[in-house]
Amino acid sequence: MRIMGPDEVVFGVDDVEASRTFLVDFGLEEQRQADGSLRFAALDGTAIRIHHREAEGLPAPLPTANSLRQTVWGVEDQAALDAIAEELSQDREVRALPGGGVGCRDDVGFEIAFQVTVRRPLDLPPERINSPGAAPGRGANQIGADETAPALPRTLSHVVYFTPDMERMQRFYIDRLGFVVTDHFTNTGPFLRPQANDDHHVLFLLQTPDYMQGLEHVAFHMQGPSELMLAGTRMINKGYESFWGPGKHKFGSNWFWYFNSPMGVHVEYDADMDKHDERWTAREAPSNAETSQLFLFQSTPKWAPMGGPPPGKES
Amino acid sequence: MAPSWQHLARLDEVPVGESKGFDPRGEGRDSLFVVRTGEAFVVAYRNACPHVSGARMAWKKDRFMSGDGRHIACFAHGALFRPKDGLCVSGPCQGQYLTAVEVAIRGEELYLRLDNLCHEGVMQSRKELEA
Structure with a gap:
């Protein structure tokens, strides 16, 4: 099954304007759609789509209050789309969608869809660093710290679900859609990679009680760690609420910075994720602070006392 | 000991139906928030979701x-x-409660009660004030 990764994550929200404000400030490009929904796109065309929760034609909500309505997976070509439709038609209704895709539910009730990918190939520079012993990434007089540099999400990286039945859910993605487990958190869930993407994960599952079913977060790849820091710092300076980060994960090696959002899920910047192929052997570890973060920074606006000691105290 | 109170804001800084975060201890983050539930009514809670220990709750300031x-x-x-x-x-965290913080309206001003609070950060700010 030649799935490349998430093309679009669809939400039904109670506050469209707040979501718009957040996603534009996050660095995504607003694209108003003919059906009244708003698309917020990364540089390669992958996107978050926002509808009002009572909009007509929206996939049914989950049994919980989570605002996720659908995950649209991009596949390599029409043959890949046909193969998925044929496979899933064996035991469920697969609907033809406007625009040529197909939609259905996975085995634990998440609405999913598949389409020939909208991902445009990117041809962009990497983060350039100078490292002693290696050829300079930046030549003489090329400045690395540019406060005015754009910091725009390049592509939708991955989605993470709270699932009430992790075993059933992972079997669906592995057995029916050909996802591969790259690493595994014991008692939490697997990191999954589809066949047409070498990223460490495009999907991660967290086992939770029924009443939490939904999307935990959606992540976008940035150019590199510096751009992630720049984008996240701009969010902090605008008053947005950091949930976790900045830091660097162990499994996947990617840098991370998670923010609360008006959709009631986290939206993550990530950068510099590991790549894998079929020669990789999955690792396993318990899920805790020690195994999930190689290191963690937290921003603080007060980094030093300014203007002398407080009244009545000696310095 | 009589309760001591710290001035938080003018009441009209929190319009009816809206919320506002406060940082009474000067931690660089809002440790509590006030909701104006009516013309003459406010409630206040720690900015800490009972679901994930200490998780901050707003999506923006x-x-x-x-x-x-x-x-x-x-x-x-x-x-x-x-x-x-x-x-x-x-x-x-269905069925669990936010941690309430005592606030009071006096005239057109909003005050935070500094003693008898569950909030460690606020307790410390009282000690600092007394020092």
Whole structure:
């Protein structure tokens, strides 16, 4: 099954304007759609789509209050789309969608869809660093710290679900859609990679009680760690609420910075994720602070006392 | 000992139906928030979701309310809380409560009670004031 990764994550929200404000400030490009929904796109065309929760034609909500309505997976070509439709038609209704895709539910009730990918190939520079012993990434007089540099999400990286039945859910993605487990958190869930993407994960599952079913977060790849820091710092300076980060994960090696959002899920910047192929052997570890973060920074606006000691105290 | 109070804001800085975060201890983050539930009514809670220890709840500075304004929301995982008592009515911490903080309106001003609070940060700010 030649799935490349998430093309679009669809939400039904109670506050469209707040979501718009957040996603534009996050660095995504607003694209108003003919059906009244708003698309917020990364540089390669992958996107978050926002509808009002009572909009007509929206996939049914989950049994919980989570605002996720659908995950649209991009596949390599029409043959890949046909193969998925044929496979899933064996035991469920697969609907033809406007625009040529197909939609259905996975085995634990998440609405999913598949389409020939909208991902445009990117041809962009990497983060350039100078490292002693290696050829300079930046030549003489090329400045690395540019406060005015754009910091725009390049592509939708991955989605993470709270699932009430992790075993059933992972079997669906592995057995029916050909996802591969790259690493595994014991008692939490697997990191999954589809066949047409070498990223460490495009999907991660967290086992939770029924009443939490939904999307935990959606992540976008940035150019590199510096751009992630720049984008996240701009969010902090605008008053947005950091949930976790900045830091660097162990499994996947990617840098991370998670923010609360008006959709009631986290939206993550990530950068510099590991790549894998079929020669990789999955690792396993318990899920805790020690195994999930190689290191963690937290921003603080007060980094030093300014203007002398407080009244009545000696310095 | 008579209760001591710290001035937080003018009441009209928190319009009816809206919320505002406060940092009485000067920690560089809002440790509590106030919701103006009526013309002459306010409630206040720790900015800490009972679901994930200490998780901050707003999606942006001062934005603690759901889109329809009927609930306090945690924008980490979408939990909804009843403003009047902080009970989580939907989401991952359903049935649990936010930690209330005592505030009072005096005239046109809003005050935070500094003693008898559950909030460690606020307790420390009282000690600093007394020092």
